[in-house]
Amino acid sequence: MVYLIYDTDSLLACSLTCYSWYIAAVPHLHHTLTTDDRPLPSQYQRLRWPGPLRKSYDLGLLPLVKQFRIRVEESDFGPDRFNKHTLRYFSALTNLQELGIDNLQTFGFVSTSRRYFEHLSPTLRFLALKQPRGSCRQILYFIGLFPNLQDLKLHYPNTINYQEEQDGVDDVTLVPLSVPPLRGRLILTCFAREKLVRDMIDLFGGLRFHTMDLYMVNCVRLLLDGCAETLEALRLYPSDPYSETYLSQ
Numbered sequence: 021m022v023y024l025i026y027d028t029d030s031l032l033a034c035s036l037t038c039y040s041w042y043i044a045a046v047p048h049l050h051h052t053l054t055t056d057d058r059p060l061p062s063q064y065q066r067l068r069w070p071g072p073l074r075k076s077y078d079l080g081l082l083p084l085v086k087q088f089r090i091r092v093e094e095s096d097f098g099p100d101r102f103n104k105h106t107l108r109y110f111s112a113l114t115n116l117q118e119l120g121i122d123n124l125q126t127f128g129f130v131s132t133s134r135r136y137f138e139h140l141s142p143t144l145r146f147l148a149l150k151q152p153r154g155s156c157r158q159i160l161y162f163i164g165l166f167p168n169l170q171d172l173k174l175h176y177p178n179t180i181n182y183q184e185e186q187d188g189v190d191d192v193t194l195v196p197l198s199v200p201p202l203r204g205r206l207i208l209t210c211f212a213r214e215k216l217v218r219d220m221i222d223l224f225g226g227l228r229f230h231t232m233d234l235y236m237v238n239c240v241r242l243l244l245d246g247c248a249e250t251l252e253a254l255r256l257y258p259s260d261p262y263s264e265t266y267l268s269q
Contacts, residue, residue, distance in 0.1 A: 021045055050076065052087040057095070069101065073109040082112035089120040089148075096153055098125035099132055111139050118146040120173075126154030126162045130194065137165050145204070148173035156216040157194040160223055164196020170204035176211055199224050203250070205231040206243075214239040221246055235260050 021044045024030045028049070035045040053076060055069040069090065076082045090097060102110065119140065129136065144166045152159050152174070163169065206229040217239050221227060227246035233255040234240060240262075244251070 021048065024048070025051075046081075047084050050081045050084040052089075053082075053085045054089040054091060056091045057093070057097075070106045070109055073106065077109040077112050082109065083114050085113055085116060087118040087120075088113060088116055090122060092122040096123045096125035096128075097121055098128035099136070100128075102136060107136065110136065114139065115143055116140050117143055118148070119144055120148035120150070121152075122150040124149055124152040124154075124162070126152055126158040130158055130161060133162060133165055134197075137162075141166055142168065144169060146171040146173075148175070148207075150175045151177060155191065156213065156219045157191050159216060160219055161194050161196050163200065164198050164223075166200055167198035169200035169202060171206075172202060173207035174211060174216075175207075175209045176213075177209075196223055201228065203228045203230060205229065205233065206247075207233040208237045208243075209233075209235040211237045211239075214242065217242055217246070231255070236262060 021031075021034065021041075024034065024045075025048045031045045031049050035042045035049065053072055055072050057069045069092075073082070076085065145168060147163060147166060147169055149159070149162075152162070154162075163172065202224065206227075211234075217227075221242075227243065228250045229247050230250055231253040232243060232247065232251065234243070235257050237243070244254075
């Protein structure tokens with residue numbers, strides 16, 4: 021069955037063969053789940069939050085999900101996205117290893133984050149945040165919810181600069197609940213928040229990543245110095261206008 025993990029049609033056929041084949045195929049069929057809050061054509065409305073969560077919950081499939089992506093474009097993802105039903109669905113993700121959230125409103129979750137995300141702490145290893153909203157301390161507080169986190173991705177596709185707006189209201193008393201190992205891979209794209217990296221070094225006791233993927237990052241020297249003892253692989257991109265500067269450093 022392992023040879024078919026990328027062949028959905030074959031996996032579906034196997035799952036209909038007999039019970040033992042169903043048990044072998046179903047974890048690969050429901051390994052990844054994505055919800056989408058963007059404006060979608062009517063035939064794709066089933067993908068809107070929290071539709072996929074609700075359907076998978078009703079079928080008892082959420083414990084099989086290892087990767088979960090929440091796609092949001094026109095608004096923030098904050099506590100208002102949860103009600104008692106949605107929280108029950110979300111809490112059924114008991115074996116999640118990878119979580120991706122677009123436009124996460126970190127300041128909205130500071131006081132209630134443990135209620136929504138604590139059940140992910142034992143298993144989560146990879147966190148991907150696309151344009152998270154909030155101060156550096158608030159973002160790091162959210163990252164610190166996951167004590168076993170190894171890989172981190174921060175992606176800022178928009179050119180809008182939130183740095184002055186958010187870093188100016190930083191709460192220096194806000195301390196993460198744990199210090200994740202973060203010994204795997206760091207992915208930064210269109211990243212201009214050097215203060216976030218400095219605060220990460222201060223609050224997490226340094227940087228320990230073994231691999232870094234950097235594209236249009238303004239604090240490469242700081243990252244290289246911070247990971248000097250652990251870094252094994254550095255990935256740059258020819259299309260990055262700053263790549264020659266990175267190499268010279």
